[in-house]
Amino acid sequence: MKGYLITELLKGPEQLVLRTDLPPEEPKQGEVQIQVIAAGLNFFDILQIQGKYQWKPPLPFIPGSEFAGVVLRSTVPEYKPGDRVFGSNHSLAQIITASPRQIQPIPKGMTYEQAAAFYITFPTSYAGLVVRGQLQAGEYCLVHAAGGGVGLAAVQIAKALGATVIATAGSAEKLAVAKANGADFIVNYRDKNWTEQVKQITRGHGADVVYDPVGLVEDSTRCIAWNGRIVVIGFAKGTFEKLPTNRILLKNISIVGLHFGAYTQFEPETIQSTWDGLYKLHAEGKLDPVVYPKSYSLETVPQAMNALASRETYGKVIVKVSEESNSTSKL
Known part of the structure; x- marks a missing residue:
């Protein structure tokens, strides 16, 4: 073969x-x-x-x-x-x-x-937003690298859950794809003032949940809401960040990671509940890879x-x- x-x-x-x-x-x-x-x-x-x-x-x-x-x-x-x-x-x-x-x-x-x-992208995004990020309907969800596989899955899932979705990407083409897949607002993270744009979109409130497969945690702390949650998915940028932890304290921020594959060993029941949630959204026509x-x-x-x-x-x-x-x- x-x-x-x-x-x-x-x-x-x-x-x-x-x-x-x-x-x-x-x-x-x-x-x-x-x-x-x-x-x-x-x-x-x-x-x-x-x-x-x-x-x-x-x-x-x-x-x-x-x-x-x-x-x-x-x-x-x-x-x-x-x-x-x-x-x-x-x-x-x-x-x-x-x-x-x-x-x-x-x-x-x-x-x-x-x-x-x-199989990989959608469970990762669902568990990141629902299990770790505790995303609620009506909240602002900031999705980085929204033109990639996990990013687009996160955009679709966040929208299906009733969030207002702000998508970031590094090109007009990828931003257009994110918009076509449910993003309410789009921001180019190559713009020097992209965090200010997020603040303006949210009318000063900031993002309630940040979904980050890139490595933009430090910058995201500048535009996150009080009690906001940053979900670390990966490091596509290629470097590991060092954070000014005073921002975590001052804004009551939670920074959580997701290793979905490890649920098989430590919480297998979460694997099944994640698939149940995804299949329900797919059957409702809300997810389209x-x-x-x-x-x-x-x-x-x-x-x-x-x-x-x-x-x-x-x-x-x-x-x-x-x-x-x-x-x-x-x-």
């Missing part, structure tokens, strides 16, 4: 080499075997092939982390061959394996491409990763891995 295999850490995506001779992964007891139809790319996939991500899988490993596809073989009662599933595990190969806790059935009406854009319109294949994964790294893209970058088929003879 076709796929990528990391046997040694790389300097960057341009060093990826597509293999055509990889043996399909066989499912162990307690696993399912899946034909990957579409894979979603995340920024941390690039870090992981370089050995720079916080979770370092042992070599060799198949890169990628998010997928949607069809069950080929199953050793568990929850799934049977032919089931459409999406989930999180290594993904940039035509056939992979996963455990039931790593996958979910694809909701009715969702395409493989949309499903591959859903945004797929970047440029098409990528397994052969063009290096170009896809470089486009993601250079922030040329918006929404979720999807790789078409294989065509849905009842046979795997050609894989």
